[in-house]
Amino acid sequence: MSRAALSVLGVALGVALVVALAIAADVRAEPGATPAQPAAVPMQPAAPASAPVADTMAQRMQACVVCHGPEGRATNTGYFPRIAGKPAGYLYEQLQNFRNGRRRNAAMAHLLQHLSDDYLREIARHFATLDLPYPPARPHGLTPEQQALAETLVRQGAPERGIPACTACHGSRMAGRLPAMPGLLTLPADYLLGQLGAWRNGVRRAAEPDCMAHVARALTPEEVAAVSRWLSAQTLPGGTAPDPAGATGEPLPMACGSGLR
Numbered sequence: 001m002s003r004a005a006l007s008v009l010g011v012a013l014g015v016a017l018v019v020a021l022a023i024a025a026d027v028r029a030e031p032g033a034t035p036a037q038p039a040a041v042p043m044q045p046a047a048p049a050s051a052p053v054a055d056t057m058a059q060r061m062q063a064c065v066v067c068h069g070p071e072g073r074a075t076n077t078g079y080f081p082r083i084a085g086k087p088a089g090y091l092y093e094q095l096q097n098f099r100n101g102r103r104r105n106a107a108m109a110h111l112l113q114h115l116s117d118d119y120l121r122e123i124a125r126h127f128a129t130l131d132l133p134y135p136p137a138r139p140h141g142l143t144p145e146q147q148a149l150a151e152t153l154v155r156q157g158a159p160e161r162g163i164p165a166c167t168a169c170h171g172s173r174m175a176g177r178l179p180a181m182p183g184l185l186t187l188p189a190d191y192l193l194g195q196l197g198a199w200r201n202g203v204r205r206a207a208e209p210d211c212m213a214h215v216a217r218a219l220t221p222e223e224v225a226a227v228s229r230w231l232s233a234q235t236l237p238g239g240t241a242p243d244p245a246g247a248t249g250e251p252l253p254m255a256c257g258s259g260l261r
């Protein structure tokens with residue numbers, strides 16, 4: 001494990017307990033969870049019919065801000081991944097994966113252990129609906145050869161080695177594709193390196209067939225490094241949503257189990 005990953009783990013373990021308590025308390029305060037409430041405060045004016053569910057959720061999700069940044073739009077440096085604007089199907093699946101061990105992260109597993117699937121779905125929907133600006137592009141520091149290697153993989157893949165273009169699944173602009181392909185641009189390079197490494201050594205697994213495990217294992221270490229740094233340094237114009245499912249009319253180049261649950 002890299003030093004960055006270790007220090008992340010330290011921070012994560014430190015705040016996880018506090019955060020878990022905050023979320024658990026908020027779950028109990030969820031509207032509808034305390035049916036006796038109206039009788040207990042009869043003079044209170046009735047809540048407006050269009051109760052601001054999103055605001056309530058935003059408030060509860062303050063617990064995630066410590067690590068994932070304001071409204072879940074982490075920066076492109078450090079380790080914590082952006083979660084804002086990723087497809088709900090993807091986010092839901094990851095929350096489940098941390099809980100059931102397909103992905104390993106002590107803080108995330110701890111936070112989610114007592115939350116129901118319905119609540120995880122609500123959390124996923126909340127972050128998926130956020131449409132927030134991406135961090136600006138920054139220099140990637142790659143040599144021209146490394147840059148060409150990264151761009152070729154992203155846009156064309158390496159068909160002779162069975163690697164489809166990343167865009168074939170992650171969307172024409174790499175902003176994701178519904179229902180469950182995440183956007184990759186502006187994620188921190190260390191996070192991307194960590195995820196591709198985790199797939200290569202079996203620590204991260206997606207629902208079968210795990211197409212991403214196949215892709216990650218087919219890449220060389222040099223390719224993983226170049227593509228991670230390139231993806232991290234790009235940006236996207238504001239208002240960029242994931243591609244709709246089947247936008248190009250092209251089927252996926254490989255079967256993927258993600259998003260089928």
Ligand code: HEC
Pocket residue numbers: 008011012013015016019023061063064065066067068080081082083086091094095103104105107108111123182194
């Ligand atoms: C203590 C720090 C911490 C807190 C608090 C935290 N997370 Fe995380 N989260 C992480 C780390 C670290 C990762 C990446 C783990 C890995 O390497 O796989 C992560 C990953 C995720 C992912 C997967 C992202 C992706 O692109 O695959 C989701 C979704 C997520 N967190 C949601 C949440 C939500 C929702 C909350 C609040 C309820 C939350 N997290 C609170 C540290 C945290």
Ligand code: HEC
Pocket residue numbers: 081090093153154163164165166167168169170180181182183184187192195196205206207211212215227252253254255256258259
């Ligand atoms: C055949 C489809 C497919 C192709 C091609 C593909 N991916 Fe993926 N990728 C996926 C799926 C599906 C997921 C979500 C897996 C899950 O549910 O955990 C994913 C997730 C990822 C993630 C994790 C993102 C996060 O937020 O944690 C990274 C990193 C990634 N892909 C990198 C790449 C790169 C780099 C390429 C091109 C070299 C690529 N992928 C090509 C299907 C694909």
